[in-house]
Amino acid sequence: MLRTAATNVLRQAKPARSAVFQYSYSMWSWLQKPKKEAPSGGVTATGSSASGSGAEQVARTMASAAGEETVTFEFCDKTFEGYNIEAPSQTTTLTKSDAIALYREMQMVRRLEMAADSSYKHKLIRGFCHLCTGQEAVPVGIEQALTKDDAIITAYRCHGFTYMRGAEPVGILAELMGRKGGVSQGKGGSMHMYAHNFYGGNGIVGAQVPLGAGIAFAQKYNNEKTCTVALYGDGAANQGQVFEAYNMAKLWDLPVLFVCENNKYGMGTAAGRAAANTDYYTRGQYIPGIRVNGMDVLAVRHAIAYAREYATSGKGPLVLEMKTYRYGGHSMSDPGTTYRTREEIQHMRSTSDPITGYKARILEAGIITEEEIKSIDKSAKKLIDEALAKAKAIPEPPASDLWAHVYKEGSDIPYLRGRVPEETHYYNVD
């Protein structure tokens, strides 16, 4: 796997160094009094005053029981907010290699989306294409808190999740271009990608949420200690079937984490114009919830780990709200600037970017050097460039694939008519 190769380089982490670090809480700037913006990248080692505690927080590194070095980060005040449940703890500890992997994977997802963006502009991608640029911390943070036996299902903004669930970039890019080597054999396109325990990639807004409850029921039925993460947007949160799913999940205490990716807009509609209550983490009413700073990959990881523990210990579902932001338009055909200002986008990019922020944080913590960061960035670009070149060379599926997979092979209706009689596709002919 691509990722292991890259990890090895970084495993030779430098010796532990204590560093003074506090995360700049600019993600919450729209909730808080305006404050000074950090010069470049928006994150500084000393952080801002937004935590309110005034105390300087320390990122500590030490050796774990398994001998691997670990690092502990502290969150500032507004990172989590609980609804009928205690919020996750204010510190998180992970191995250095995991900490570095978070950075690398976010960079990979961003590069992947950049490749999708340029391929679309070069007319290599037909149809709809929704990028998750700006929201990388969500798929990356979630994946590291899960096991491969846990399940994920989401809507059409699915490239990042597909990659994090283990699909190769070449398969994702090939799928975008409708090529045979794509993760869905070229038949799904941007909105319909799948991987091991990743149930897609769904086009009908909200429809994936009750599926998540069904998947979780099967997990519970099988006595697995696993859970399902069912994601949806702030817009989708208003679909009736989301609430139908909540009810079933709580009624039967299913191990499902309903995760609302609140990026502030559903297409051109600001969340507040579509929802009577925009505290999405409270909308399960009888289901406890947690609001999470979704621009902070460590917060996402930490909250999901906490929530996973809750759900898999038989306590039932939770509703999590990841506050995040998409930089681009809703899809490639939306410039994304008619319903929000360019300043707003620029402000989010410069003060809350999940990658820039996290980079500063791990540098501050002393678990990585500028050089190593550069080498990760370079290798991410290289890996994606190579994947893109490979994907482009893959042919489209053959015409016979048009008729494949309408029904289960062997149980098909006898034939499907073609365009002309000679083309009629017969199944089950021995």
Place this chain on the structure above:
Amino acid sequence: MDPSVEPIRGLDLGVAHSKLLLRTVSDVRSNAELQHAGVADGETKKMNMCQAVNDAMRTVLATDETSVVFGEDVAFGGVFRCSVGLAEEFGRERIFNTPLTEQGIAGFGIGLAAMGHTAIAEIQFADYIFPAFDQIVNEAAKYRYRSGNEFDVGGLTIRTPCSAVGHGGHYHSQSPEAFFAHVPGLKVVMPRSAVQAKGLLLSAIRDKNPVVFFEPKILYRSAVEQVPVDDYELPLGKAEVLKPGKDVTVVGYGSQMYALENAVQMIERDMPGVSCELIDLRTILPYDIDTVMESVNKTGRLVVAHEAPRTQGFAAELAAEVQERCFLRLESPVQRVCGLFVPHPLVFERMYMPCAVRVYEAIKNSLSY
């Protein structure tokens, strides 16, 4: 489509070159239906289908105080810009965005219409109408009947963009008209052009029954006509004979009309002496069987085409009805040219579509049977 292949051979295809459109003012002046509607001699304006839909809604909003327009993002103009400017002109209390809630949109519209108001709802894509299917089929369609005429939702019109655009994939391409054409109590309409869209939409909105109004989205920008500025209605339930002919009847609706037009042009070029009668059904429920029957009784042959899959598609209904009514006049089996029986494909859309070449083959088969 490759213009060099048989049987296209250099013919200019598609709506851009169509002779079915009323491109000039004199086309409008000489149009019998518009004359009948009393607007053929009035002022016209060049509009595409999107603007014509907008114009129809503006006309209603200006004349019917109870009318409102709602749906996802419609106050900003909607994803296809059909309602652009209406909120500014008529106020945000009358043109408003709904949350993402198709079932809610339909149900809300039904309640509003039950109060005697004019409810013009937009479902952003026809592919998203299925969450609203229950409300439309079980509530809207049956309200009058089950209440013994006490209540009705005649004021409800649901507009929704449908059909293929070349790259829409599974959920931005479907033509689900047949699902609704199966439901007593509903009317189902699909226009082919700007002039048609304005007149039919005005009729649909004012009709005293719930109407599902499908707008082939590929025509929004591409179907440009001189459209009468005045208020006019085109009749629901009435097909239009676009071109008289004696040898074969070719029937369709919506954007499929342009594939049919091209197929007819190719047939008439390649088979000198043959003439085809081209009919736009326009309303799919209730459909104008009389016009089709009259034509088939004359030609003895019928080809029906639509983009939706062939199996259980609307063409099957028409074929069955025609064989029952015109059995002794038929010279050959009714031919259906439709989408393939697979989910609307992404990469294979060109193979899926009932394109002009396939229609051409079907007409030939019908003629040479």
